[in-house]
Amino acid sequence: MEHDDNSQHHVQIIAHGGRADVTIDGKQVDPSAVKAYSISHLAGEQPEVLLHVADRNDAQWSGTARVAVADLPDPGPAAAVFLDAIDPEALERAALARPDLGTEPCSLTKAMLTQLGEWARGL
Structure with missing residues (x-):
């Protein structure tokens, strides 16, 4: 992939423990071709992704990709x-009917929070 100062490329990196899947402009990069990567973003400048290739002879791309960093949405709203x-009466009934409802302090609150979490995940 050729690079010039006016081009921008979509880069996606999904890290899985000690390895990562790298995609550039929708094309999967051979995992053995990348030995390391770093992401930097200085205030007022475009973010940069630097990919360190394992073997330049086999690389089909070179250069630096400028990427946009999206903020995670605020979960509050x-x-x-x-x-x-949430119907408070339905929540109370569901929490009191839970088989994991304990007798220790705050167990009803814990059961309600667990129930809300399950409802939020569609369980």
């Missing part, structure tokens, strides 16, 4: 909508 839709 979605959580507020979810909680506003």
Whole structure:
């Protein structure tokens, strides 16, 4: 992949423990071709991804890709909508009927939070 200062490429890196899957512009990079990568972002500048190739002779791309970094969405508004839709009576019934409801302090609150989490995940 050729690079010039005006081009931008979509880079996706999914790390799995000690290895990572790297995709550039939708094309999977051979995992054995990348020995390391680093991501940097200085205030006021474009973020950069630097890929260190394992063997330059087999590399089919070179250069630096500029990437955009998206902020994770604030979960607060979605959580507020979810909680506003909860029927308090239904939550209390469900929490009291849970087989894992304990007798220790705060067990009802714990059961309610567990129930809310399950409902949020669609369980």
